[in-house]
Amino acid sequence: MLNVPSQSFPAASSQQRVAPAGQSGRNKVALKPGHSLMDWIRVAKSGRDLTGLRGRLIDVTEEELQKHNTRDDCWTCIRGMVYNVSPYMDFHPGGEEELMKAAGKDGTDLFDQVHRWVNYESMLKECMVGRMAVKASTALKAHSVIKDSITHLNGLAPPPPPTSMLPPAFLTPPSPSSSLQPSAAPPPTQPKDARPRYDWFQTDVTVNIVVYTKRKLPSSGCTIVDLQDGVLRVEVLLGKMSYILRQFHTACAVGKIQVSMRKAAKGKWEELGEPLEFHDSLFRKKDRAIFYRECILVSKTAVTHDTWVFRLQLPLGTLMHVPVGKHIYLKSLIQDSEVVKPYTPVEETLVPATLDSTQGTAATDIFLMIKVYPDGVLTPHLNNLNIGDHLSVSSPDGPFSLRLLREVTHLYLLAAGTGFTPMARVIRLALQDLGSLRKTKLMFFNRQERDILWHSELDGLAAEDERFQVEYILSEPCDGWTGRKGRVEASMLTDFLVRPEGSKVFVCVCGPSAFAELTVGLVRQHCFSEEEIHVFQG
Numbered sequence: 001m002l003n004v005p006s007q008s009f010p011a012a013s014s015q016q017r018v019a020p021a022g023q024s025g026r027n028k029v030a031l032k033p034g035h036s037l038m039d040w041i042r043v044a045k046s047g048r049d050l051t052g053l054r055g056r057l058i059d060v061t062e063e064e065l066q067k068h069n070t071r072d073d074c075w076t077c078i079r080g081m082v083y084n085v086s087p088y089m090d091f092h093p094g095g096e097e098e099l100m101k102a103a104g105k106d107g108t109d110l111f112d113q114v115h116r117w118v119n120y121e122s123m124l125k126e127c128m129v130g131r132m133a134v135k136a137s138t139a140l141k142a143h144s145v146i147k148d149s150i151t152h153l154n155g156l157a158p159p160p161p162p163t164s165m166l167p168p169a170f171l172t173p174p175s176p177s178s179s180l181q182p183s184a185a186p187p188p189t190q191p192k193d194a195r196p197r198y199d200w201f202q203t204d205v206t207v208n209i210v211v212y213t214k215r216k217l218p219s220s221g222c223t224i225v226d227l228q229d230g231v232l233r234v235e236v237l238l239g240k241m242s243y244i245l246r247q248f249h250t251a252c253a254v255g256k257i258q259v260s261m262r263k264a265a266k267g268k269w270e271e272l273g274e275p276l277e278f279h280d281s282l283f284r285k286k287d288r289a290i291f292y293r294e295c296i297l298v299s300k301t302a303v304t305h306d307t308w309v310f311r312l313q314l315p316l317g318t319l320m321h322v323p324v325g326k327h328i329y330l331k332s333l334i335q336d337s338e339v340v341k342p343y344t345p346v347e348e349t350l351v352p353a354t355l356d357s358t359q360g361t362a363a364t365d366i367f368l369m370i371k372v373y374p375d376g377v378l379t380p381h382l383n384n385l386n387i388g389d390h391l392s393v394s395s396p397d398g399p400f401s402l403r404l405l406r407e408v409t410h411l412y413l414l415a416a417g418t419g420f421t422p423m424a425r426v427i428r429l430a431l432q433d434l435g436s437l438r439k440t441k442l443m444f445f446n447r448q449e450r451d452i453l454w455h456s457e458l459d460g461l462a463a464e465d466e467r468f469q470v471e472y473i474l475s476e477p478c479d480g481w482t483g484r485k486g487r488v489e490a491s492m493l494t495d496f497l498v499r500p501e502g503s504k505v506f507v508c509v510c511g512p513s514a515f516a517e518l519t520v521g522l523v524r525q526h527c528f529s530e531e532e533i534h535v536f537q538g
Contacts, residue, residue, distance in 0.1 A: 029095040037377045040091040041337045044126045050087045051129050059133035069104030075129060076102040078111055078120055082129040112286065119331070122338040195282055196236065196243045204266045209245065211236055211257040223257050224395050226293055227317030231276065233291070234259055235395060237323075242285045246276040285397075292331055292392040293318050295366065297385050303453055307371045307418065309346065310382065312393060314364055322366065324425045325400030325536070330368075331392040332381055339378050342397075343368045344422040344536065350457040351428065351464075366393065369453065371418045404534055405430065409438045409503045412496065414488070414519050416445040416511030420453050422536040426508060431465055436504070442470045443496055445488060445511065449474060449481060471496070488515065490522050497526045510536035 044050070060075070060082045068075035074086045076099075089096050094114070102110050111120065196213045211223075213236060226233045234245040236257060263269075295312040302308055314320060322328060327344040346369045372379040385391065400422075405411070411430050413423045423442060430440045446452050449472075458470045473484050473492070484492070499505050507528055509519050516535050523533055 029093065031093065032090060035091050036375070037091070037093075037339070038335070040088065040123070041335050043087070043091075044123075045336070048087075048126075050127045051084045053129060057128065058130040060130050061133045065132070066104045071096065071100065074099065074103045076105065076107040077132055078106075078108050080132050081121075082132060083120075083124045083127045084129050085124065085127060087127060088124065119338040119340050196238070198245055198280065200272050202263075202269055204268070205263055207261050207263060207269065207272070209234065209259045209261075209272070211243070211245070211259075213238060213243065213257065217257070222323075223259075223319070225259055225317075225319040226291070227261070228293065228315070232261075232273070235291070237285065237396070239401070240285055242283045242288050244278055244281050244283065244288070246279040290329060290394050290397070292329075292394050294390045295393045297387055297389050297391060298365070299387065300385075303369060305450055306373075307369060307453060308383070309348075310368045310370055311348075312366045312368065312391060314366065314393075320366075320395065322396045323400075324402065324429050325422055326396035326398040327422070327537075328366065328396055329394040330378065330382070331394070332378060334377060334381055339381075341378050342537075343370060344425075346421055346424045347428060350424055350454050351461055369418065369421050369424075398537070400534060400536065402429075405434060405506060407436045407504050408434065408506045409436050410498070410500065410505045411437065411440045412505065412507045413440070413442040414445075414507065414509045414511075414523075415442065416488075416515040417451070418453070419509075419511030419515070419536070420444060422510050423508065424454070427461070427468065431461075431468060437467060438503070440468050441496060442468075443473065443492070444470060445473045445475070445515070447474065447476045449478065488519050488522065490525060493522055493526055497523065497528065499527075505532055507533045508536065509533065 049055070060077075065075055065077060065082060068084070071089065072086055073084075074089070075082055075084050077083075085092075085099055085102075089099060092099050098110075098114075101107070111118075194214055196211055198209060198211045200207065200209045202208065209232075211234065215238065222237050224233075224235045224237070231246065236243040293315055295314055297310060298313045299311040300308050301311070322345045325344075327342045329340050329342050331338055331340045333339075346367050348365075348367050370379060370382060372383045374380065382391075405426075408430075411426075411434075413426065415423045427440060427442065430437050442458070444452065444458070449455075452458075452472055455472075462468050462470050471484065473486060473488070474481055475485070475487050477483070477485050486492070497505075497507070505528070507523050509516050509523070511519070520533060520535060
């Protein structure tokens with residue numbers, strides 16, 4: 001299906017969704033001078049009263065929240081906490097219209113549709129009004145959820161964390177001695193017999209944890225293991241669900257995952273360890289908290305005049321392979337504020353040295369192709385990192401699935417600028433592992449020839465593999481450019497998007513929001529259905 005936010009948010013006519021032709025797409029709307037993210041950070045640290053409450057925190061009823069619904073008096077609730085976002089209006093990259101959609105009500109779902117990964121707690125901490133005051137009936141339901149959640153050691157799946165106006169305080173389970181009586185348990189997320197389970201066994205020198213997922217698994221990228229400060233965390237990605245153990249060997253056909261660890265000293269263990277919060281839990285992936293680990297910058301290689309490949313080394317104790325089409329988040333502390341941005345990993349090279357597929361190999365390094373914007377917030381910080389510095393890296397995220405490419409014969413890729421990054425691994429996968437593939441075509445849009453990422457590698461691949469074809473489109477070419485010029489338009493796609501008889505076609509799009517929005521519309525005009533189009537967001 002077409003992977004774009006719902007039409008309700010952002011609005012179809014919003015500046016966040018549609019930008020004038022030629023706009024770069026980095027800022028969703030044109031912000032006034034002095035209203036960048038760095039300017040907002042300075043405002044937040046200025047000591048100004050941004051809530052109008054002179055430093056007090058209050059309990060906000062639903063009725064009170066509804067009263068604050070104007071541009072100059074705009075409160076909204078995100079995950080149980082209430083913020084006065086009026087001071088932030090002129091600093092919001094998505095514009096005033098999008099913030100006003102959540103005025104006087106719970107904005108959690110709207111927030112999650114567009115940028116769940118943004119650390120709003122840090123960005124809006126000086127705007128916090130207080131927490132939602134929960135009615136008695138709601139509180140009783142919340143206590144019931146908590147009571148249910150502590151039964152997971154008996155084999156029941158806890159419900160996903162609440163994402164509505166319920167305050168975070170209700171996420172803390174009571175002690176086992178609590179006299180609280182549970183109400184009727186909520187319906188399980190999946191049928192009971194479909195829920196994963198785990199077991200463990202040991203020898204004198206190893207401890208082995210086995211997860212039985214009860215479904216077939218992809219050959220790589222479904223399991224993430226982190227061993228940090230004596231705490232083991234295992235996450236298994238199961239489509240839209242996520243199974244977590246907290247206290248690598250994969251058998252794809254039977255859905256079995258085995259994690260083996262060597263003991264520091266020989267001997268028998270009486271137990272595996274003490275279960276921690278959310279141990280043995282099955283969540284919807286969109287509801288689980290984003291987990292980070294500290295990686296080390298080991299190298300930085302120039303690709304163009306303003307783009308580099310950053311090589312990040314995973315910490316000892318972490319095993320993580322980012323599946324094709326997924327992205328990760330980088331998090332850094334800049335001027336005492338957390339800044340988070342998504343990036344899609346690439347491989348070290350476009351084409352491997354050998355033809356053997358590396359899909360089943362666990363990665364110890366992550367390669368990120370990042371364009372450095374002089375006026376950006378995060379990328380100048382990344383560019384100034386020294387080899388050996390640390391950077392927080394999340395687990396993989398994103399809705400793309402390799403099932404979308406099953407039996408595809410003709411794959412069409414439309415990319416602008418660094419929107420090429422998810423395409424790089426898709427190209428490599430398609431040519432190596434898709435037996436049904438007859439043709440992969442990339443139309444790559446850039447401003448100037450010097451902006452083309454992996455230019456020589458793409459040309460070399462096209463010369464070596466007749467199934468791959470690339471065409472470059474420049475909006476600001478030099479006088480000597482002999483290729484096509486301009487911006488994406490319907491006439492360009494007429495010869496590009498062909499549908500041979502008996503073929504199965506698929507289109508991937510990635511680039512600035514204005515480019516993606518326009519391109520998807522043009523692809524639809526060529527009679528491609530939503531099920532035949534995927535837009536990469538990361």
